[in-house]
Amino acid sequence: MADLSDTPAGMISRLDESLQKHGEDATLKRGATSVAVRASVRPIRPEQxxxxxxxxxxxxxxxxxxxxxxAWTFPVKKGDKFVEASGKERNVEFPKHIRVGNTLVRIELLVGG
Incomplete structure:
Protein backbone atom coordinates (compact mmCIF):
# COMPACT_ATOMS: atom_id res chain seq x y z
CA MET A 1 0.00 0.00 0.00
CA ALA A 2 1.18 3.49 -0.81
CA ASP A 3 2.52 5.85 1.83
CA LEU A 4 -0.25 8.43 2.20
CA SER A 5 1.82 10.96 4.13
CA ASP A 6 2.20 14.45 2.70
CA THR A 7 5.96 14.12 2.43
CA PRO A 8 8.26 13.68 -0.57
CA ALA A 9 8.50 9.95 0.24
CA GLY A 10 4.69 9.72 0.35
CA MET A 11 4.36 11.54 -2.97
CA ILE A 12 6.84 9.19 -4.62
CA SER A 13 5.12 6.15 -3.10
CA ARG A 14 1.73 7.22 -4.47
CA LEU A 15 3.21 7.92 -7.91
CA ASP A 16 4.93 4.50 -7.94
CA GLU A 17 1.67 2.77 -7.07
CA SER A 18 -0.26 4.69 -9.73
CA LEU A 19 2.34 3.92 -12.42
CA GLN A 20 2.37 0.26 -11.40
CA LYS A 21 -1.43 0.03 -11.77
CA HIS A 22 -2.01 2.32 -14.75
CA GLY A 23 1.36 2.88 -16.43
CA GLU A 24 3.16 0.99 -19.15
CA ASP A 25 6.60 -0.52 -19.50
CA ALA A 26 9.18 1.66 -21.23
CA THR A 27 12.91 2.30 -21.32
CA LEU A 28 14.91 5.46 -20.80
CA LYS A 29 18.23 5.51 -22.68
CA ARG A 30 21.34 7.67 -22.75
CA GLY A 31 24.12 6.34 -24.96
CA ALA A 32 24.77 2.71 -24.01
CA THR A 33 22.93 3.07 -20.67
CA SER A 34 19.29 2.04 -20.42
CA VAL A 35 16.83 1.71 -17.54
CA ALA A 36 13.49 -0.10 -17.56
CA VAL A 37 10.77 2.20 -16.17
CA ARG A 38 7.02 2.39 -15.68
CA ALA A 39 5.56 5.44 -17.37
CA SER A 40 2.32 7.26 -17.97
CA VAL A 41 2.23 8.20 -21.66
CA ARG A 42 -0.50 10.57 -22.83
CA PRO A 43 -1.14 12.70 -25.93
CA ILE A 44 -0.23 16.35 -25.64
CA ARG A 45 -2.95 18.87 -24.87
CA PRO A 46 -4.14 21.27 -27.61
CA GLU A 47 -2.63 24.26 -25.81
CA GLN A 48 0.81 22.63 -26.11
CA ALA A 71 22.06 4.84 -10.47
CA TRP A 72 20.92 6.91 -13.48
CA THR A 73 22.94 10.09 -13.91
CA PHE A 74 20.45 12.91 -13.32
CA PRO A 75 18.98 15.02 -14.67
CA VAL A 76 17.08 13.47 -17.56
CA LYS A 77 18.21 15.63 -20.48
CA LYS A 78 17.04 16.82 -23.87
CA GLY A 79 18.39 14.26 -26.32
CA ASP A 80 17.93 11.25 -24.03
CA LYS A 81 15.76 8.56 -25.61
CA PHE A 82 12.41 7.26 -24.38
CA VAL A 83 11.49 3.86 -25.81
CA GLU A 84 7.82 2.88 -25.68
CA ALA A 85 6.68 -0.69 -24.97
CA SER A 86 6.04 -1.06 -28.72
CA GLY A 87 9.75 -0.42 -29.34
CA LYS A 88 9.22 3.04 -30.82
CA GLU A 89 12.12 5.29 -29.84
CA ARG A 90 11.25 8.90 -29.03
CA ASN A 91 13.47 11.89 -28.32
CA VAL A 92 13.25 13.66 -24.98
CA GLU A 93 12.61 17.27 -26.00
CA PHE A 94 11.60 19.03 -22.78
CA PRO A 95 12.39 17.40 -19.43
CA LYS A 96 10.92 18.87 -16.25
CA HIS A 97 12.09 17.75 -12.81
CA ILE A 98 9.56 18.30 -10.02
CA ARG A 99 11.07 18.74 -6.57
CA VAL A 100 9.60 19.15 -3.12
CA GLY A 101 12.26 20.79 -1.04
CA ASN A 102 15.45 19.15 -2.26
CA THR A 103 13.82 15.83 -3.17
CA LEU A 104 13.02 14.86 -6.75
CA VAL A 105 9.47 13.45 -6.64
CA ARG A 106 8.41 13.33 -10.31
CA ILE A 107 9.81 13.66 -13.83
CA GLU A 108 7.68 15.02 -16.66
CA LEU A 109 8.89 14.71 -20.24
CA LEU A 110 7.69 15.98 -23.59
CA VAL A 111 8.81 13.39 -26.15
CA GLY A 112 8.62 13.43 -29.91
CA GLY A 113 9.99 11.82 -33.02
Whole structure:
Protein backbone atom coordinates (compact mmCIF):
# COMPACT_ATOMS: atom_id res chain seq x y z
CA MET A 1 0.00 0.00 0.00
CA ALA A 2 1.18 3.49 -0.81
CA ASP A 3 2.52 5.85 1.83
CA LEU A 4 -0.25 8.43 2.20
CA SER A 5 1.82 10.96 4.13
CA ASP A 6 2.20 14.45 2.70
CA THR A 7 5.96 14.12 2.43
CA PRO A 8 8.26 13.68 -0.57
CA ALA A 9 8.50 9.95 0.24
CA GLY A 10 4.69 9.72 0.35
CA MET A 11 4.36 11.54 -2.97
CA ILE A 12 6.84 9.19 -4.62
CA SER A 13 5.12 6.15 -3.10
CA ARG A 14 1.73 7.22 -4.47
CA LEU A 15 3.21 7.92 -7.91
CA ASP A 16 4.93 4.50 -7.94
CA GLU A 17 1.67 2.77 -7.07
CA SER A 18 -0.26 4.69 -9.73
CA LEU A 19 2.34 3.92 -12.42
CA GLN A 20 2.37 0.26 -11.40
CA LYS A 21 -1.43 0.03 -11.77
CA HIS A 22 -2.01 2.32 -14.75
CA GLY A 23 1.36 2.88 -16.43
CA GLU A 24 3.16 0.99 -19.15
CA ASP A 25 6.60 -0.52 -19.50
CA ALA A 26 9.18 1.66 -21.23
CA THR A 27 12.91 2.30 -21.32
CA LEU A 28 14.91 5.46 -20.80
CA LYS A 29 18.23 5.51 -22.68
CA ARG A 30 21.34 7.67 -22.75
CA GLY A 31 24.12 6.34 -24.96
CA ALA A 32 24.77 2.71 -24.01
CA THR A 33 22.93 3.07 -20.67
CA SER A 34 19.29 2.04 -20.42
CA VAL A 35 16.83 1.71 -17.54
CA ALA A 36 13.49 -0.10 -17.56
CA VAL A 37 10.77 2.20 -16.17
CA ARG A 38 7.02 2.39 -15.68
CA ALA A 39 5.56 5.44 -17.37
CA SER A 40 2.32 7.26 -17.97
CA VAL A 41 2.23 8.20 -21.66
CA ARG A 42 -0.50 10.57 -22.83
CA PRO A 43 -1.14 12.70 -25.93
CA ILE A 44 -0.23 16.35 -25.64
CA ARG A 45 -2.95 18.87 -24.87
CA PRO A 46 -4.14 21.27 -27.61
CA GLU A 47 -2.63 24.26 -25.81
CA GLN A 48 0.81 22.63 -26.11
CA UNK A 49 0.72 22.76 -29.92
CA UNK A 50 3.23 25.45 -30.91
CA UNK A 51 6.24 25.77 -33.18
CA UNK A 52 7.64 22.33 -33.99
CA UNK A 53 5.44 20.58 -31.42
CA UNK A 54 2.65 18.68 -33.15
CA UNK A 55 0.10 15.99 -32.33
CA UNK A 56 2.75 13.24 -32.60
CA UNK A 57 4.34 14.40 -29.32
CA UNK A 58 3.45 12.83 -25.97
CA UNK A 59 3.57 13.81 -22.31
CA UNK A 60 5.35 11.23 -20.16
CA UNK A 61 5.42 10.97 -16.37
CA UNK A 62 8.13 8.97 -14.61
CA UNK A 63 8.99 8.29 -10.99
CA UNK A 64 12.56 8.78 -9.81
CA UNK A 65 12.43 5.39 -8.03
CA UNK A 66 13.61 3.13 -10.86
CA UNK A 67 16.15 5.68 -12.07
CA UNK A 68 17.62 6.02 -8.57
CA UNK A 69 17.77 2.22 -8.19
CA UNK A 70 19.71 1.98 -11.47
CA ALA A 71 22.06 4.84 -10.47
CA TRP A 72 20.92 6.91 -13.48
CA THR A 73 22.94 10.09 -13.91
CA PHE A 74 20.45 12.91 -13.32
CA PRO A 75 18.98 15.02 -14.67
CA VAL A 76 17.08 13.47 -17.56
CA LYS A 77 18.21 15.63 -20.48
CA LYS A 78 17.04 16.82 -23.87
CA GLY A 79 18.39 14.26 -26.32
CA ASP A 80 17.93 11.25 -24.03
CA LYS A 81 15.76 8.56 -25.61
CA PHE A 82 12.41 7.26 -24.38
CA VAL A 83 11.49 3.86 -25.81
CA GLU A 84 7.82 2.88 -25.68
CA ALA A 85 6.68 -0.69 -24.97
CA SER A 86 6.04 -1.06 -28.72
CA GLY A 87 9.75 -0.42 -29.34
CA LYS A 88 9.22 3.04 -30.82
CA GLU A 89 12.12 5.29 -29.84
CA ARG A 90 11.25 8.90 -29.03
CA ASN A 91 13.47 11.89 -28.32
CA VAL A 92 13.25 13.66 -24.98
CA GLU A 93 12.61 17.27 -26.00
CA PHE A 94 11.60 19.03 -22.78
CA PRO A 95 12.39 17.40 -19.43
CA LYS A 96 10.92 18.87 -16.25
CA HIS A 97 12.09 17.75 -12.81
CA ILE A 98 9.56 18.30 -10.02
CA ARG A 99 11.07 18.74 -6.57
CA VAL A 100 9.60 19.15 -3.12
CA GLY A 101 12.26 20.79 -1.04
CA ASN A 102 15.45 19.15 -2.26
CA THR A 103 13.82 15.83 -3.17
CA LEU A 104 13.02 14.86 -6.75
CA VAL A 105 9.47 13.45 -6.64
CA ARG A 106 8.41 13.33 -10.31
CA ILE A 107 9.81 13.66 -13.83
CA GLU A 108 7.68 15.02 -16.66
CA LEU A 109 8.89 14.71 -20.24
CA LEU A 110 7.69 15.98 -23.59
CA VAL A 111 8.81 13.39 -26.15
CA GLY A 112 8.62 13.43 -29.91
CA GLY A 113 9.99 11.82 -33.02
Missing amino acids: LAGDIDETFNNVILSPTQLNAA
